[in-house]
Amino acid sequence: MDQEKVIAIENLTKMYGNHVGVKDLNLSVNKGEIMGFLGPNGAGKTTTIRTCLALIAKTAGEITIFGLDSHKDAVAIRKKTGYLPGDFGLIPSVKVKSYLKYLLSLRECKSAKKMLALAERLELDFDRKTHELSKGNKLKVGIVQALMADQELIIMDEPSGLDPLVQQEFYRILREEKKQGKTIFISSHNLAEVESVCDRVAIIRKGQLVVVEDIRVLREKTGKVLEVEFNDPVNIDEFKIKGVSEVHQDNDRFILTVHENLDDVIGAVSNHRILNMTLKTYSLEQLFLKYYEEAENRKRGGK
């Protein structure tokens, strides 16, 4: 059975004069999922999001949200949508609380209960004046206002810059929202940041969609990068085991790309004295390269 699509983008193109913002983008976000929208800066994430919200006009294509036309029915869509812009300003010299209450009233929401609960969980100081806020606190205001009216769809453009503990709380909140059946569309330029919270991820580069993948599949495909530095010389052959796709040696330093079997790999590594070790998720650039290589290979194989 087809899942209910909350956002359906078909062949979206947005041109800024001669410059391509987004080209022929097809993407859909299902009800009740958290969809990550990944891409480097300038890839077209913000453009896509802002066309969905009718803040900018599309050049071509169709966007339907809740089955409504994104442009013609913009006001109806916004009644059910919470949005955190990537860059947003506050009204200076009003208290955080007044500002949020103002937005709550514009969102036609009568209850401030959720707003208060969110602010408390994110440790947002209500009585501060908006122009006194730090960047992180400003972001908290943005997150609270996007979620406070209990809307069905939540769109967030790069909510990064919270300190780690608050960030964890933020993701817990998103997961809870999801449990309540909310749909969340969240953009980021950092895979590691949203990996733990997303169900699916769409990757965009230079205005074009690279891939849409289930997060588990993505993890398996891409794996991790293990960087180890040993105290004594180690033979490179020791790491030619199942699950390691690539080994790169630089004196006593080894860089391993691991897709599966992480425990065996760690076992092999722990046979030696370790000076230093880091385990990293693929960077976006590496991810792109991988997907591009794959696409190229498929093309060659097809011939």
Next chain:
Amino acid sequence: MLGRITYMELRTGWKGILIFCILILIVSASIVQIFPFFRDSLTEELEGANQVSLELPTDEGTMITLSWEPLENATSYMVLEDTRVSMVTAKIAYSGEETSITFEKDFEEKRYYAVMAVIDEASDPVLIGIATTEKGEDPFKELLKNPVYAGFTGGRSISMLEVKGFVTLEFFSWWWMLAGLFIAYLSVSVIASDFENKRMDVMLSTPISRRRYLLEKFGAMSVIALLMILVAIVGLAGGLTSIYALSEFSAAAVMLSLIGCLPFLMVIAAVGMLTAVLFQKVRTGMGVTFAFVFAEFFLYTFGGFSKSLEWLKTISIFNYWDYSAVIIDDLFKSGDFVILTVLAIVLVVIGVWVFEKKDIPT
């Protein structure tokens, strides 16, 4: 038109509005206080004309005699002759120690004579008085026929010796600039600063349509304009009462002359909002809106310079707010009020249309 956005605009801007209203109150109440002093000194100056007497030729004769009261300490006298009271093309008709001259009348048009006393060679001569070859005309009234004044007064003869004339010329000549430019500044900045400070994204992600956003901001401008007008009415009425001149100047005239500028201010506000959504920058919008206000003013002034340029007036908004008609002729031009109101509405509709078409910049 009025809603939460209007309320927020007034709430966040109240300090500036308050300060401005206090300024209006002080200036409008105190400018009238100057009137008694101004009248006295003007009267003194005009009385000077009586110290000069001009004997015009009888039916048979052609000789004119001009005589004047001698001034103490004066070493010599000087008489200037001109066809205008402003003495811009004056030529010296006499210079010497006599206090009376006789000369032949060899002209048809009206002439003016200014008699001056030279007291000290090093300093400027002192005016004893002005006389004219056609009697019964107040030289000041003559001065008002000057095109520059006519531009202000709509060609009416307005006496600065009366409080009505004083208010028309002295109060209203700065009021339009003060109120008009403040509204121009506000209307541009309340919208363009939402663009510049990235507030538009959040604002327009709420179920507020662009039309409603703009109309509510316009609503805020209307409230502020009305408030300024009310404060000016209170200030002006208060000032007039304090110099016991309110009876000369009906309360209705105070009110209607200022109420008439409401649609005038709303047109400026609508232009400000239109430029704000067009350029999305405070500076550009402000520059264009200020230029609009001054251009309209110059169109009106130039239109008063000559009959052939009169059409210029019809395309100036200043033509449709005739405060001197209310004050001098007791005539409130409701047709003009409607014209400006319609113009403001049309401009707001265009503003909404433009706004709905434009991308919100990041």
